[in-house]
Every structure is written in structure tokens, then in C-alpha cells.
Amino acid sequence: MPLPAPNLDDRKFQDIVDEAKRLIPRYCPEWTNHNVSDPGVALIELFAWMSEMVLFRVNQVPERLYVHFLNLVGIEPFPPSVARTDLTFWLSAVLEQPVVVPLGTEVMTAAGASSGAAEAVVFSTVEELVIEPPDLKTARTVTADGERVVDVWDDLRFSVEGVPCFASSELTPGDTFCLGFAKSLAGVVLRLTITAQAEGIGVDPKNPPLVWEVWSGEAWIAVPVHDDSTGGLNREGEVVLLVPRAHELLSIGNTPAYWLRARLLAPHPGQPTYQAPPRLRSVQAEALGGTISAEHAEIVPGETIGRSDGVPGQAFSATRAPVLPRREGETVRVVDNDGTAEWIEVDDFTTSGPNDPHYVWESGTGTVRFGPRVRYRNGSVRQHGQIPRDGAQIVVSGYRHGGGGRGNVGARTLTVMRSTVPYVRGVANLRPAVGGVDAETVAEAMTRGPLTLRTGQRAVTAGDYERLALESSNEVARTRCLPAPRGNGAVRLLVVPHVRGVPVDHTLDDFAIGNELMAVIRDHMDAHRLVGTTMEVTTPYYQGVSVVALVHAGPGRPADLVRQRAVEAITRFVNPLTGGSEGTGWPFDADLNAAVITQLLESVDGLERVEEALLFQFDLRTGRRISGARDVIRLDAHSLFLAAAPQVIVR
Template identity: 40%
Template sequence: MPLQTPSLDDRHFQDIVDQAKRLIPHYCREWTDHNVSDPGVTLIELFAWMTDMLLYRVNLVPDKNYIKFLELIGVQLEEPRAATAPITFYLSAAQPVEVTIPADTEVATVRTETSPAIIFTTEEDFTPWTRHNLGQTGLLSRRIAIFPSQPGPGDAFYLALEKDHSRHVLALVLNCELAGGAGVDPNNPPIQWEVWQGGSTRWAPCELDHDGTGGFNVSGEIILHTPAMAQREFEGINAYWLRCRLTDAQAGRGAYRVSPALQQLRVEARGGTVGTRHAISIQKEVLGTSDGTPGQTFELLHTPILALDPARDYLVEETPVGELQRWQEVADFADSKPED
């Protein structure tokens, strides 16, 4: 736990006023009216306000010293970075073809009379997988028990998805047996939806947006927001896996006494979530024409600009022979070579 930065003087306005009033009998016994209507008290409050401002600036010194001490051991302040946020896009209707949300798509808050719109742009292309083979995702009116006959913690129901549904809004349209999950609390069923993510995380939880089935007790929809997914082979099937797992709460009250059953299942992608940052893209801005003067500079019309991302931001120059040459930013030219 980091140490709290101490204040050189922790007094505030009222503390200074009270301290000054306590000193009045010591220096001026004739002054007996200490009410706020007294002109002398007015002067005390005026000087207390000025002193409070000075103490505020004095207490900023430890922060400056703290930064300087960090610089002595090689720790530097990072440059300002744009705010980032995940934005979820929803399809307004079923689409016959794939719909791609291109990078640099702008989204904004509502502009009001007192505040301008805050604009965010998407950082990458995103294509929600909206085309499904319903012959594979439907159960064709077969009755399938979701869990074993005596459900216990850790039991799970698995769905194999052919395509990558990372960061998707998935709708599971279920036809369940009425009150099939006897014993469970429909408002708080002991289940957790997860996707296979691989690595040290293995199974990552999904965000449950809505469960209209009451824990598989009535027909309805379950809306999930999936995190990043990874492909894996289970039981000889190579797919992207989604599962519904019984949690440890299954061992307590409000647990399933028998397994609920499905008569029909359909999987739909209703949208997806993509990362955005608080910035806009400026296209085809002309900086000016160089006249060959050493140290010539050009100013941008739109500032400030984001720090360069080596994976995304680079300069490409077309050589006289028509080849594209990629330039790389360096801190200095000490390591330059003749062919650079």
C-alpha cells in the first residue's frame, strides 16, 4: 500500500479563523464583539481566505518533489492518452449478408445546449457473424436434458459454435419444458455462462444481459455478451465453445432437483462489442510544401494528436520506381545506415 503524501499544513479557512479568534483576548482584551458582523472579524476572515489559498499552493510542493524523485530513478510520466470504452452495436433486423462495422466509425453522445457531443471512433473492423445454419443449431423437436438426472455443481451443458463469436451479443432462443427445472429459484438460478478462451484463463464468464427463461423453466430468450473466444477440440469436435455451468450454489437452497430439458434451440447474433477511443480520424490533411529549408516545420489544423501506435501508425512513401517504402520512427539517427 503506498504511503499517503503528507500535507505541510493541514489547516483550512475555518481553522485559521478559529485560531485567530482565540488569540484576540491575548492581544486585545478590549475587543469583545467576535460576531461575524464585527468589522474586525471581517478582516480576520479576509486574511484567513488569503492564507488558505497560500497553504493550498504550499501543499502542492510534495507532489512536485514526488515526481522529481521518480525521475531520479528513471520513472517518467506517460503522455496523455485518449479515453477508451467498449461500444456495443445492435442489429436493427436480421441481415441477409454479413455487416461490417469499419474502423474509424464515429459514435457520439447526445449534444445538448450546454455540452457538446463527445465523439469516439472504433479501433478496428468488426463483423458480427449473423449467418447461421439453423439445421445445425436447431434441435429438430428432440427433447434433450441439459444436465444429468441429479444435477450437481460443475455439471455443464456445451454448445459448439462453428464460427468465432468473440465479443458478440448472442441470443439463445429456447423452447423449454414448462417448469422443467423443479426446485430452482427462477430469478437467481445457480448457472454461469462461459466461453472457452484458452491460456491461463481457460473458461471466461459471459455477461448475462437477460434471461427470459427463468433458469430454463419457460420458453424464451437468453441474451449474452461474449468475451474473446478461442478454438479448441473437445470430444473430437473442433469448435468455439459456449457452456452453461452449474455453480457451487447448486449445492445449497434454490438448486435444481431435476434437470430441465430443451425441445428446441436457436442461436442468433444480435450485434457485437468493439473497442473505441475518444478521438477522430482526419483524412487527407495537407501540411504544406517544403522549400528545402533546414528545420522547416508545419502545423496541424487539428491538435492534439494521439501517441503513435507502432502496430497501426506508420509512414509509407512511394519511391520514384513506384515501390512503397515503409518508414519507422526512431528516437534519434545514431543507428542510421547508408541505405536508410
């Protein structure tokens, strides 16, 4: 519900007329005819109508004042959240010494690169990247059951015949060939130069039943293959791997090392597999680059934002807004005749005394505020926070500017480096940037405000859990709280993250919750839930739905255009974020039937009539239908629909 605005005057037209008539005997006793036909009464009604219009205007509280009301109760609009992605830096040559990409290295999109950064989207690295040459020190083959471990390091280096890639001649799925390194390969772009002979015949060189993996500390995780010219380890060539930024120590065969392994997979139906193990004669490892995390942020150097006049409640604005959450070293300094003093940022001035060098830095607007002087009900006056001396300069040491949906750029768009790095020839983001959400609007804050005030920041009811989860991050789009399946008073919190782009491009992986967002939600909920309450944060089960429709286009309407509009309408309607009749996301517990799809398609421009519409359950992982045609698909309490592979036949 919205925050109820205070009515400064709640009188209506009839109230004003009645009040004026009651005053007639006092001020004009000779006026005795109070009928509607009397000219005086007509004037009263005219002025009553005009007064009601004035009162209506008086009662409209401007948004600016509404924001001040929210601030008075400690509710401020959320600042924008930052889009993040991984940047891969490519070396100009294979080197024997480490290459360092400094913290804060800025990379931007090609758009606007020639005309300046005003139109470009700028990302900066959040850590220092050190690209070190890999040190390959051992090799093992391990059977699928783990009982047989063979040291093949010497044979790999010195044997003319080489070594079989897998330990068991039966080629059991799960057999592995392991390479051990002295140092972690986390984030390294690794090139394996392989010499092999074509004994692993029978496979499709472009689709071998093979996966590369590294140990993350908890599990073996897949390593993306950037390029493979070996045909599945069957010939001389190179394998370029993008090692994830998690690679930990593990012991295999009593040998601790940082392991990289090639694991044999069970072939898919119709996929050819090996008839004999590939035989390797040599393996050489080199670093071609490295990957590091980056965020949508432009580093702004230190600047003077104003000069103090010695009065309470001063406010100064940074040049660029919004301002991202401050890191170490990003602060406000006050420069006066006594020198430079570094002040302390606080969330508010509630506990600040008159001598505490505190300030508040609003991320959304970039405004730096100093403590106010407050008069209390008993007449006493207290200064909350120290006041900078008259004439003192207010200086920010530097900050980061960015955030918002603008940072959700596509893959391979961050390709321009703002400054050169020695031995680095280029950079790219191999995956899209995600997580950028615009700042909360006043309307959204007005909706959230009363919900926050009602419960006092404590999770008691299901609605409290849902509201607090929405407050935890701008990246949270929808929530639902249900009893956990195991019972015992536990609750399950279902979270749907924001997904950018058009619904027709949405996939199941887009609705996954990243580790950073999951940690933010859990930490926020742990701080507000009741002691003893067990909580599980997860995503809904996304039930894939494939719609097959036979429709007829209107005369003169292009079939391709009608088909495109119909597919877009289906994917938008059957979607966790844009679906449903209100366009705010498919409702929980709402089933889907073919009649609703028929009505939806009949509203598509250029479509004359719908001959037939069928629904199929769809496995979003395998990309296959898992049921026959149905008129209705049921949805349980823990699930949401997601359209997949719609087929529209236009006649």
C-alpha cells in the same frame, strides 16, 4: 528531486556589499569612512539590495527554457494516453448474411451531438467488425467430473420429450450443457430462443444458480447475460448473451467446435437451486449484434501543414493536437516538382544522415520536425536528416486526434453514430471507458528528468524499477519494488493504475491492471532490467477497511449532509490514490488506527464531535466484514488500504 536550475549568478546581498567595499580603495581612495552610518555605505547597501532582486529574477529559468533543457538530454513530456472501451452495435433485424462495421467507424456522446462534435467525445473502432449468423451444429451434456459426455444433438432437434439440461440426475455443481458452433462467436450478441418445460423447479427465476461460459483458448470465461426471459431455462423464452471477444476451438467428446456452455453452480447460502434438471425441447441461435474495441480518437483526414523554405530544422504543426501514435498509412509526404515522396518517421535524428528522408512527429504538440544542422566541437558541421526542397509542400496523409482524461466517459454514453452503417440500428458502450490520462505536465517532467539521467535508463536499484515503471505509461499512478516472496534475487513490482472518478465510487475491480497495460509495463521493464533478473509485475493486495463511526452534528446542521461529507472524507483518506495525510495515496507499510479516523472526522464541516470510531477488516470480493472491531489494522509490505462500506451514524 527536481532538476536543479543553473544559477547564473549566486551572489547574495552581503557578497555584493563586501565586493563594493573592496573596490573603494581602487576607485575612491579618499573615501576612508566605511562605517554603516556613512551615507555612501548606505547607498552601497541600497544598490546591493536592488542588485540581489535583479539576480533573483535572472536565476529564474522559465518553463519554456526548462523544456528545452530536457529536450537536449532526450527527455520529452509524455503525450496523453487513450481511453478505450468496447462498443456494442445492434442490428436492425436478424439477418442471414454478414454485416460489416468498417474500421474507424466513429461514435460520440450525445452531448454536443446536435451542435457539432466540438463538445462531444468521439471514439472510433480499432478493427473491422463482421457480424455473422451463428451456425449451431451440435450439443452435449457433460458431468462435473468430465467422465460422462452425452450427445443430445438429435434429441434436441427431433425428440418430442426434449433432453435434460444436465447429464447427472443428482444435479452436481459443475454439470454443463454445451452448445457447439461451427464458427467463433467472439464479440457476437447472441440470442438463444429456447423452448423448455418447467421441470427445473425450485429456483428463483431471477437468480438461478447458472452461469454461461465460452472457451477462450486458455480457460472457460463467463459470458455476461444481457437478458433472460426463460427463468433459468425453465420456460419458453430468450437468453441474450454478450459473448467476449475471445472464443477458441475446443474438442468435447472428440468433437471440435466453438463451445458455449451453461454450467450449474453451487447455490449461495439462502439461494434456492434446482430440484430436477430443466428439460429443453429446442434451441435456436441468432445474432443480434456485435462488440468491438474502440479508442478515444477522432480521425482527421489528410492536410497540408506547410511549405518548406529549404533551411535546416524546420517545424510544422498539425491542425489538431495531441496526435495519437501513428498506425500504418499515417505518415508525412513531401510534394515537389519530382512528385510525391513518403518520408520515414524516427524517434530522433541521432543516426540520420544528410540524405535520409527522416522526420520526427511529436505526439503531444502535433509538431512535425525535420533534421537540424549541428556544429560539433571540432568545428565540423553535419546535417542530420534530409531537408525538404525549397517550395515543397508538407502533407500529412491523415492522423488520429484524441487522448486524455476527457475520454473516460461513463457507460451507455457513446450512443450517437457519426455515419450510418447498413442494417445497424444503434450502438452503446455497455461499460465505462478507462485508460485516458492527460499529457505529462512540465512540473512532472522536471521531477522525472533527473531520475532518468541519474541511472541511464537501467534498472538496478528498487528506485530504478519504480521510476521505469512510472515511465512505461501514463496509466501507471504508483509503483513499489520489493523482493519477491520466493527469493532467489527476484523482484516484485507492485503497480497501482490511475482510476478516475471520485474515491467514493472506487471499487476493487477499478484497480485491476488490464492486459494491454500489463503488456506495456512488462515490455518496458524487460528492455531495461539487468540480464538474469527475474521480475514479477502485479498489483498490491488491497485490504478492505470498513469504518463505523458514531458522530454528533452541530446545531442546525442537516444530518444527511454531515453523513455525506464524513463518508467522502473517509473514502478519500483511506484510498491508494488520494489517501494519506498528504493526499497522494495511502503509504505502503503505514498502519491505520481509529485515532487517525477520529481526527479526520473532527475536521469535517458541520460535525461537532466524534463519539466512537471502529475499524473492521472487509472482504472486497464477498462484501462482508471478516474481523471484529479493532482500534488498529496492520498493513504488510505488499498491501494497501481501500475504504469499503463506511457507516456513519449522525445524532
